[in-house]
Amino acid sequence: MCLCNLGIQLDGLVQRLVDLRCPAALLRRAAGLTAESLELDWPAFDLRLLFLLAAKCPAARQDLRLHRRGVAQLTQLLQLASEPRLLSDKRCDLLGDLVKVLYTLAAGTAGPGDKDDSLAEGEETVFHQLAGLLRRLLLADCTSPDRRDRLTQHCVSLLLCLPQDSFDRLLSEDVPAAASSAASTASNFEGKGVEAIDVVLNLLDTRLALFSASCTADPAAVAAVLPAGVSLTGGALENLVPVLSALFEACRSSRTIRRYCKHRLLPRRSSDQMAQLPEEGASMRSRLCRTLTHPCTQAADMAASLVHALCKASIARAVRHTGYGNFAGFLARRGLLAAGPSAGDSTVYSSDSSGDGEDEDEDDGAGAADQQGGAADGGRANGAASWSYNPVTGRREPPRPDPTAGMTEEQKEFEVHRIMQAIDRLQATGVISPAVIGEDGRPCPVSHPLELMDRLAEQSGGKRREGGGGEESSDSDG
Known part of the structure; x- marks a missing residue:
């Protein structure tokens, strides 16, 4: 000693x-x-x-x-x-x-991710x-x-x-079919024992709660989320990032682990839950979504990487589970704000996860149907004619009145100039930095609001011209 x-x-x-x-x-x-x-x-x-x-x-x-x-x-x-x-x-x-x-x-x-031939003999x-x-x-x-x-x-x-x-060694041997049901139990999933993964996920739940409580700088809040008889060793960030990293690597390496972690972390939301923001509540999904926008980029990036892995590197599915606003920081850091992953994205998944059509059908088909059905149920429950899913916030929202309804063209032009002046003042004082999406998929700052409007007009105008050309050729063929 x-x-x-x-x-x-x-x-x-x-x-x-x-x-x-x-x-x-x-x-x-x-x-x-x-x-x-x-x-x-x-x-x-x-x-x-x-x-x-x-x-x-x-x-x-x-x-x-x-x-x-x-x-x-x-x-x-x-x-x-x-x-x-x-x-x-x-x-x-x-x-x-x-x-x-x-x-x-x-x-x-x-x-994880290294080749087996890099290991020493035996x-x-x-x-x-x-x-x-x-x-x-x-x-x-x-x-x-x-x-x-x-x-x-x-x-x-x-x-x-x-x-x-x-990582597949973390799962127990095959569970007999009689002992495994269609609905996953606490210990069985797709014929495998996932008790050890449950332990890691429960640890993640505790660490996420500690990380959220530590942001308040209130020792009483931290003590309230600690399990009985457990004292925090080290900082909340030091305890959280290794758990996120380990689950990220496990999900990349094992299809069963990935599907079970998604079942626990990103379960399909009910119609009532679809009316709430993804970061609202005390579930693991909510705490994970709150971590995505935390000022600590180390924790935010690792949490987003885990969500990205759970969704098999599909940006569309990750955004649907968390909301574009929560996931935009990860996309900006990785240069993915443009169309699709960049050429430098070298994420590798287990060989049996590629071509997993059944999993994609469950995500894209059934998930979309559940959202549409939930929207109708939520509309009836809240007395609204129709609710629509907002991909930016990640929830269903009631229809909003048009703020420009009843305004003349002169009034609309006046409001546009007033908003531009407000943006110019905010930019001059350093409160905001307007930007557009560059060709590399990352935000590019602009020097003046007029430049911002010109760049946006160029992008939207190009799309309109492409769409207009398609319509004209269709009419001419008819």
């Missing part, structure tokens, strides 16, 4: 311990642990010192991973230490330290085994809720180091 404290304060001591080959000795001691020695105190201190040395010295980290098979040896230790179904407080702390060491070593190996099997052990840890019971929460957070961080084809 003293060496750990000194190593944190003195960088020279870390290098001295590495020169004395202390990391290799600690790895040998860890590999030789037995079930009886795991109950002692010193293994936890060994792992903490090993984590410190590996984290602060890249040379030691590379030596442990490449030359001493550190990931394989510690994975065997993880299998031994995770045997009990009910984990004591000491065992939870030990497993947390062990997972942290594994993350430090594995972070330099192939992660590591592919080790990572598949590691994914199965992480599933066991996610489902293990702990006597302390606080330690259970921290261990889950460490496991989620380690998920980011798994190769793309390892």
